[in-house]
Amino acid sequence: MRFSTTGPLALLTSLLAHNVSAASNMVPDYEVKLLMNATAVLDPTKSYKLKPSVLSAFSMPTTVTKMNVQFLDTNTKQIYNAGWSPRIRKTEGESGFELTYKKRYPVSGSDINAALTTANSEGFDSTDTDWDAQIEWGYSQKTLSISRKKSATKSGYSGMDLPNTSDSRSMLIDKAPGTFEDWGGVNNWGTDLLDVSRIYGPVLAKRSIGTWSGIEVYIEVWPIKDVAGTGIEYIVEASFKTGSVSVAGTKSGDLQTFLEGQGWFLAGDSLKTGLIMDRY
Template sequence: MVCTAVLAVSITVPAPVQAASNMVPDYEVKLLMQPSAVLGSDGKLTSAVRTAFGMPSTVTKMNIEFLDTNAKDIYTNNWIPRIRKTEGESDFELTYKKRYPIVNDNITAALTLANQEGFDSTDTNYDAQIEWGYLNKTLSISNKKTGKKSGYSGMDLPSASDSRKLLKDNIPGKMDKWLYTGWGTAMLDASRVYGPVLAKRSIGTWSGLETYIEVWPIKDAAGTGIDNVVEISFKTNSSTTASTKHDQLITYLQSQGWFLAQDSLKTQLIMDRY
């Protein structure tokens, strides 16, 4: 007689690991103003514009530069390393920004792609923002740091070699490992300065929102003169507010003859012209 023993085996199937959720962005609406309509012959905002937005005559200066290789290897991979010196601040602000174009107005798809590439809600080193232009939107994911370097004062930016060192010393891991380990550092080693641009910011309010107008004097296409880019912007945590106020601000600017119906491409212009 054959005895057969039957073993009851309990198998526990592990639950699938839940991927981290997408980042939660804030929103910055950025629109262009017609320079010839809003700037005086001195390159400053007219009193009518300042009055409309409750802006003082005083401005905050910002000196800005970007670093990339001659072939723009960093920019073509949608990374943007920037150094900014803001009037009244002692340190240099270092920003490492990764951009994702938003296609067919699908913000969720861009956030999901960013998540798949390592930018999710658990990463507190980065902030997500939807840059909401006239027609186009972009997801920007930024890592901001500060850096010190002796020997500079006022609005001075560091030399090219000091700029490279500051950005390399503080480079976030995701950028450094983007295409391969050490990619970011290697690109910065081979980089040069694009810029600088000495911009001026005015701060006021519009429709209950803190509002900025920045004037960026960017080298013109011929390289012999200056094109002033004038950008008005506000930030909000609400996509509904961003959408509503975006349209209302366009209508208001149009009614004043101040609107320039183009998307703001300040960084692109600087990368093209310097």
């Protein structure tokens, strides 16, 4: 008995085959990020370092790790407005530069799966192990970020120096993943925009690492230009990572309660990249 290759039965067969072969959504980890009141936790007489009481509460040493960060985009921020952020970072103690290509998706309420499904429809699914999915879990907002890291070296730079505009463009273009390069099905979309990009930043941040309630906690201090462009606004962020959505939900509430009790909490979402893109 032969079945027709056209008609309703063939259509149903095709749809079933597509559903069977469709890749599942990516499985994210979670990074909880809560803002701290810079006035309450930083000492302006000590170069805006964390106060001893904060270091003590999180069992943190006085030493910090420096991170110099810059983003590249066009003057009209075409890359950022499409949800992408190409970044170059130099971390103290590490050789070379870390390049990151990150695509962000907003999470509506707590519907994380919907954001993952949207990412899946745009090519980010569980079969693509080169990209990492993470839910950035803030005070009132959650964001899905899909990122891929590369490394690059360039002679002529030392210490915490970041590459100039020309070298930054070359690095990010040379290492660009295909998904970013041809985003939206447009050949060379990402690399063509990088070719006419400029630097946003740099920002020299400092990270302290400690523990709280049995988990590893980071506190980062980001000195970002203020709105007027004449001074510095210090963004202080406490964060931790987990592979469990339930731990993220429970511990984020616990950490917020702890920070509130110390008078250190700042209600709001950490939007460092957005501030840098707006102010540089």
